[in-house]
Amino acid sequence: MTVPPAPRAAAPWPRRVLAPLALAQFVCSFAGSNMNVMIKDISADLDTTVQGVQVAITVFLLVMAALMIPGGILTDRFGRKRCFVVGLAVYGVGALLSAAAPGLGVLILGNSILEGVGTALLIPPVYILTTLLFTEVADRARAFGAIMAMGGIGAAAGPLIGGLITWALSWRAAFVFQALVVVVIIGLSRRVHDPLPPDPECDVDTVGAVLSASGLVLVVMGILAADDNGWLTLGLVSAGALVLAAFFRWVRARERAGAQPLLPTVLFRDRTSNLGLITQHLQWLLLMGISFTVAAYLQVVRGYDAISTGVIFTASTAGLLVSSLGAQRFARRREQRSLVMAGFVTTVCGIGVLIGLAHGSPDVWLFTPGLLLIGLGLGVMLTPSVNIVQSSFPEDLQGEISGLSRSVSNLGSSVGTAVAGTILVADPAVGPYATALVVLAVAGLGGLAAAARLPHGPGQRPS
Structure with a gap:
């Protein structure tokens, strides 16, 4: 009688490895949005304008987008773990320099340049190491889901956390907070190992x-x-x-x-991946554009301080958190294409509610329904879009597509802040506020159109 082989024990979920990677994505996304609630405080302290703060925010996001792909290539030459730690160190120095900034120029150097360069060095290793260390398809999907959820929560919770810190201490303390988080991540990263050796002979384009x-x-x-x-x-x-x-x-x-x-052209020949990249770009454009527009309006027009503005953004944070936590359950029941479409529809509906409020009651709490819908919509579609793009390519192209994906997302963040801010800072009253939101709603409809062209099929539902 043949004895059946003993069942293989399931590999333990490597939380120790995932924690520093997800936390790194959180702090970088947090940095992109927390300054939105400090506009009035920074402007007064550094004797600058709303447009000056907008430039600092946009340049930070732009530096990330511009250097993300080269940063991914450097990981092959110098090693993923080494670039991750060096990027964290550069980011931490930039955060401390920002905290001590005597003027806008030093703030741009610390926050926009050094933190941007540090992020471009550390984020590609996050996604490449995740691909290499989580070899099972289901584990990798869970890991990417957790990292993307932390990124979305960091961006959505940035106004609330930044507002609390600014209210309790000062806007400078928010940068000290980032530096402390970086120290924690460096400590946790000792548990992360690089499964591949660096290639000093790697040809950098x-x-x-x-x-x-x-x-x-x-x-x-x-x-x-x-x-x-x-x-x-x-x-x-x-x-x-x-x-x-x-x-x-x-x-x-x-x-x-x-x-x-720098990038193989094969990355641009896959129709499904191209559509997924468009949806990623527009999702982050909406997230950062809406965050800047509403935060600037509340502070400049309504006169709210950082804590009040941050508390109002709790609605979007809660919506994003709820929908992100349910993303895996949704994915088992619906195609990723359907989730992305539903996310854009919900987000555009949320923008419509905010536009209605621009001419409605002065009660600021009426912003809550719109922000809640926006958070729910973004949380539903962030992870599926990443899965669609990453699943379109084999193992040997995961590093390249990860860098391209992050660059496209960060470019969306910088364009969203630039477009919305450019409309708003000209005269941040109700008219420009509504105009900025209308432009963002049109971008959301463009994302819906791109998502509708994604293919149906079992490949669009993660296992």
Whole structure:
């Protein structure tokens, strides 16, 4: 009689490995949104304007977007764990410098440049290490879900946490808080090991990195200049488009020559992945654009302080948390395509409620329903969009697609802040407030159209 083999014990869920990776995504997303509730405090303390604070926020997000892909390439050359720790250290130095900033210039150096560079170094390893360390498909899906949920919660909870710290201490203490979190992550990262050795001979496409970063910077800076000079905006955006076109020609030329490009062109040939990247870009554009618009309106027009503004944003944080925690259960019942579509519909409905309030009652708590709907909608679709993109490529392209995915998302964040802020800072009254939200709602409808073109099928439902 044949004795059946003993069942294999399930591998334990490696919480120790996931904790520092998810926490790193949380603090970087937190940094992108917590300054929104400090607009009035920073402006007064550093003798600057709302537009000055907007520039600092946008440049931080832009530096992340521009350097995320080169940062991913450097992980192959110097090692994923090493880049992760170095990125954390640079980020921590930038946070401390921001906390001590005597003026806007030093704040931009610390927050926008150093924290942006640090994030571009540490975030690609988060996603590459997750792909390498979580080898089972189900475990990897859970890990990506947890990391994306922490990123979304960090962005949504940034106004509340930043408001509490600013109210209790000062806006400078919020940067000290970030530095302390970084120290904790560095300590926890001792449990993370890099399963692959670094490759010092890895060919880094420097020209491609410069072209891609320059093109993105020119486009976003053109958007920022829209309220000052329309011709300058047209010139910068056109120049950025030309530089990005040159980047793609350079990539194709390197591939034909047999050299390693910054990004392989195969990443742009998958229709499903391209649509997923569009939805990711627009999700973060909505999240950061709405956050900046509503926060600026509450502080500049309504005169609310940081804590009051942060408390009002609790509605969106709660909505995002609830829908993120239920994401795995939703995925077992619905296609990822359906979840992304439902997320955009819910978010656009939330924006509609906020637009109605611009001309309605002065009761600020009427912002709660709209923000709650927006949080629910974003939480439903953040993880499915990542799964759609990551699942479109094999193991050997996971590092490249992770870098591209994060760059596209961060570009969405910077464009959202730039577009909404440019409309609002011209005259942050009810009219521009409603206009900014209408523009964001149109972007949400564009995301819905892209999601509707995603394919049906069992491949769109994670196992």
